[in-house]
Amino acid sequence: MAQRLCAIADVPDNGSLGFGDGGTDSVFAVRKQGDIRVYRNRCPHAGAPLNWMPHRFLDRSREHIICSAHGALFDIGSGACVGGPCQGQSLTAIAFEIRGEDVWLL
Numbered sequence: 001m002a003q004r005l006c007a008i009a010d011v012p013d014n015g016s017l018g019f020g021d022g023g024t025d026s027v028f029a030v031r032k033q034g035d036i037r038v039y040r041n042r043c044p045h046a047g048a049p050l051n052w053m054p055h056r057f058l059d060r061s062r063e064h065i066i067c068s069a070h071g072a073l074f075d076i077g078s079g080a081c082v083g084g085p086c087q088g089q090s091l092t093a094i095a096f097e098i099r100g101e102d103v104w105l106l
């Protein structure tokens, strides 16, 4: 059953927003140039939560998602690891759709 995650406007452009307590069902949303993506908050390298501060999932340049544990970098649009210890692996994308001004998990 679809579940409302947040309003689009809640996710800062060129920023990110986390949900949950960092457990295995936690997810985060990222927004780049208006495009939203939602991923599970788990690094494919060692299974750690990606962030060490609430809602901080991007690197300093805001060009990539970064894992705070060992520095893996992920493409924002695809979730593919583009640097660090888990190249060839990807974040787990979470299916969602935009309904009006809101993001809904499917």
Ligand code: FES
Residues within 6 Å of the ligand: 043, 044, 045, 046, 047, 048, 067, 068, 069, 070, 071, 072, 084, 085
């Ligand atoms: S757990 Fe993410 S890079 Fe190692």
